[in-house]
Amino acid sequence: MNRGDGGASAATRLILADDQTLVRAGFRSILDDEAELSVVGEAGDGAEAVRLARSERPSVVLMDIRMPVLDGLEATRRIAADERLHGVKVLILTMFDLDEYVYGALKAGASGFLVKDTEPMELIHGVRVVARGDALLAPSVTRRLIGEFAGRIKEPPPAPLLNSLTEREREVLVAVAAGLSNEEIAGRLVVSPATAKTHVSRVLTKLGARDRAQLVVLAYEAGLVKPGWLG
Template identity: 75%
Template sequence: DVVLMDIRMPALDGLAATRRVTGDEELRDVKVVMLTTFELDEYVFEAIRSGASGFLVKDTEPDELLRAVRAVVAGDALLSPGVTRRLIAEFAARSKEPAAADALSHLTEREREVMALVGIGLSNEEIARRLVVSPLTAKTHVSRTMVKLGARDRAQLVVLAYESGLVRPGWLG
């Protein structure tokens, strides 16, 4: 299931609503995509921190919105084209909650490598080519890494990659 939320809602803002949805154990499989007229860094940062799997501006074309929903359902993170990796790197650098020092200790060396590649923005297909494995194997590594770290989606995996120091701004693997 996917919920589309407006960042500015009258009774409860979209960020607070997102926190409620993503914090409810009964709704753990529900993905949230934020819609806004504002592409401000602070909104993007807080949406991701709140657990949103995607962030789109309201002028997104209907066919692109449909692709976005499908991508989020498939477990991918989605950011509006104007929202760049720079925002993720800046977000991680400014993170309010530091990652535990041993956050990655439960990962295998291959899972850390895959996490770093996700952190620099590679798709499963690109990871598969880089590691000379099948796309299904790459997807399995990504999924296992997410499960071990309790990440809801790839966006949170990217944030954890930066927060843990596994990936640094400007690093291209």
């Protein structure tokens, strides 16, 4: 485990969780080069990642899935369920963009995912997106991932929470599932970006979702959208 130095409190604080030392070193060298990003801890397994999250209270945990002691899926679930870590976001790192465990991680509360061979600037961008509270949802990959595994659900489970949504809010949920930004949702629904943002916030509140990533999962699992509908 490595700790960042003084001054990290003024930056976006990051924890790297991966059982491969060289992988962590590579990510650290990229992220620490950015003035507003600071790696304040490293974990070689999921249990240590959870402990570090509780002690360091980072903005983002970059979480590998396949780790010893406690895998990234369970570590993500524990972080997301801990009220003390409400503001801590988890960004999943995976070797493959179609990894069934990623779907489980998104459902557990992760705010998005990146493949490990992503370009450095994409990694930095992804961390910034998640740190500011947005979900990292690349439509071309995330829809394919969610559709692949949500499509295995034979019958949508009961979704009484959806009954609390207005017709417009259901439209917004479908748009979020398509990976649209607030600006794009505003254009589709012919409303202002501020109104679109308000609708998304209300949907998040009504469905008890942490962020847009969980809204995508909920939309597919509830049968509100199905694989192939969104192009």
